[in-house]
Amino acid sequence: MPFPRPPESCSSALSLWPLADKRPLIDAEWKPCLGLLVGALDTVLDSNARVTPFRILLQIPGSQTSWVVASGAAVEEVNKHWDWLVHNLLHSLSVFENKEDVASFVRGKVKGLIAEDVRGRQAAQEEDPEKFREALLKFELHFGLPSSEKLVTFYSCCCWKGRVPRQGFLYLSINHMSFYSFLLGKEVKFVIPWAEMTRLERVSTGLMTEAIRVSTRQRQREFSMFLNLDETFGVIGQLADIALRRLLDSGGLELDRVLQQPTRITKRWVLEQAIREYALALFRLPRAEKLHEVAPCSVWTPHARCHTAGTLYTTDSYLCFSSREEGNCSLLVPLSEVLSIEKAESTSPLPNPVIVSVRTKKAFQLIDLPDRDELVESMNYRLRSLQWKQSMFRSRKDGKRKVVRVMSELIPVTFPHAGC
Template sequence: MWVHPEEVLQAGALWITERANPYFILQKRKGHGDGRGGLAGLLVGTLDVVLDSSARVAPYRILYQTPDSLIYWIIAHGCSRKEITEHWEWLEQNLLQTLSIFENENDITTFVKGKVQGIIAEYNKNHDVKEDDDTDKFKEAICTFRKLFGMPEEEKLVNYYSCSYWKGRVPRQGWLYLSINHICFYSYLLGKEAKLVIRWADITQLEKSATLLLPDAVKVSTRLAEHVFSVFLNINETFKLMEQLANIAMRQLLDNKGFEQDRSLPKLKRKTPKKVSALKRDLDARAKSERYRALFRLPKDEKLDGHTGCTLWTPFNKMHILGQMFVSTNYICFTSKEETLCSLIIPLREVTIVEKADSSNFLPSPVSISTKNRMTFLFANLKDRDFLVQRISDFLQQTTSKIYFERETTGSGSLLSSSPQRSSLGSEGSSEGERQFNLNDNSVPTATQALMTMYRRRSPEEFNPKLAKEFLKEQAWKNHIAEYGQGVCMYRTEKTKDLVLKGIPENMRGELWLLFSGEANSRTRSHKQSGVVIVTTGGKTHQILVLGFPKPPFVV
């Protein structure tokens, strides 16, 4: 594999020169290949496995050196003799004669470095590889992983960690490789090799254990055996990734679908750590989106775009609450630093205006967001206000067409609709427990109606005190809606939770369940799946209206 030219030392004690010419040197590292190179080879092979990743290098490499210089440049490395031989032959056939024309050593070095970088750029372009996808070290680890365990090109390595594997009562220091479908371990100590390959789908239990002998260990259980790994540099990060990969494998079994990498991740503006691959970034982004969806009960395809610290002005107690703002493709959400203080969900389909308010010493960098139901939310103390407003504006443009579609397909007389029109909960009209009488009706003279008929009760249930309790619950919810807002955009506080625990009135139960369970958001998305299906049977054509209502959470 061609690599960006990098200065190296020609360590003769660790490398064996197999081929050489005036400009290039092909070397093999001791401790690799047949026989392992005696005692020195055993020691070098052990060092490559045990020491830090900076010492773990490919077994073959090609160096460039000008005749009158002591500086060497590594321009290619390989995991197999066949791969490195192909690069060597290409250099002999295409560059040797050209380099002999140059008279200046600096010109030769510039030409060789430019040629190698051009080859890498052309390869990335032809194979649709982004420059920031993986570092050279990680590509080298991928090459080693596939060679050691015989993995195909389709098997993607996520990350690798240094650890010890307890084989019996003896720890074997080596490297743990975590890929999409497998957990693998490799160790080579003084001529003794140990390999372990386990499919994530075969794992029955994954747990962290802490004993006096092994304070930080991970136990991986299958139907046939138990495997213990310890001495991790960061056990929490490793275990979290192992859990995530095991869960992905289980979902693949249930859904009968393969893993697809998310190609919509934004390109990083700063350098990433050397061992963080593009696939690891993808999995980290998925984990954050899953936590975000679970926190606010959002649809399963909602992707978190970013979050930032801010304050929210709450009109019900006239305070600025410290918390976090989350922005995704279709929602703006807020949760307070104190978990039970306040939370907020603002669908972008309900947003009408997003604007920057005037800053002051008391209210720095504020942003005002207005919705269709005439509610205004004031956020402040935003670090990058201009970028945030621009990002929200971009998402609003994407949802414009969706808003018009929903206006045609959904009604507005519901608690779930945040339109200015009255809903069944916010109206002050008649309810099931109230009686209305038209005393000015001229069809029947009032004087002829008996008092029993005029003031009769609808049913004997009105004598039951349960009806009075339901009426009090309904009044409490109406007062709460008047103070904290109505619909999906309402302020959700500890008082809201207390009202739910005390009980929801019968005539509000359906709509409030949709609101607090998150089904209101899923139902809005499901309207896109509605349509007319034309079916022809027996020479006759039938039109069937298909309504895309979501499945309740308990339906598998």
């Protein structure tokens, strides 16, 4: 991407910068140590300012305002931006007679390139980049939301108005749920902010298959005909929860790092977050626990004398297992109680077995683990880290006890005589 920043206007104070090079239509300016006054002004006006030493400015003769179209930390970086301008932009400026039109064209071109680059990076994170890019363009065209509103995912569905279904697309973004339909010449579109949602539920009526009902204080909306209703319902619930947590951030709620940077929220992350929330609630684990692996497997259950199929969840400090049949078998093993995690010889009755030994001289046998080698290596890494932390804590604790014992031997103790 040739432009790391959108065009910004600069005040006349920026003319204090010494010029490193001046070229037709665009000026390349350099700000060394002599520009400390301007740097101080930038910092005062914008506490988050990150002043780069090299910038390319679009400057119109007779105007006191310049537009920053590129910046860099080195001359080489700015020269690359300039070369791109020469080959892709400057040759088309000769058709303009008005210099103000030149400035407007350059600003619009740079903003368009940045927007296209953002769309490309967002689409690259999805399973079908081309399809997502097309949906992103339609989302921006139909709803006109701020450019900072990141589209997370979209679904084809029907929105019901009474007994009439409207086929269209449901767009789920960071702060809004949006629906658009154009059928038989009639356009239907609306936007629901997550902060206004009061209730989310799955309903079923005689007129439609199972649907998702979204309620606000003003009205209710019902959506159906999803290819995967479970996934859609989970993503909507997660995005609504994220919006609420971000809203409460002003009240001192500590957010995850990803939530502090909404542009990093993707559909994949939302689905992973849903699994994490489910695991923490199922095993009542601390909120700070991070979910690492989720793998189908079977565990040996002595009371039933057979292996029980289910799912293994591994976190920072725990190994958890839940049977496929809810309530049949549940296992919670703190890593602090684990002595070793070892692979056993694989046989036809016991494929890919793993033995987890604990301090109570017992062991748990897991089989049918996919990617067993990577899973065991990851669990052993966390186990060794935890054991090292425990040994360091014990050594410090023993050291403090020795100091207290020595001090008690050095301090004489006297007792008053009787009658004093």
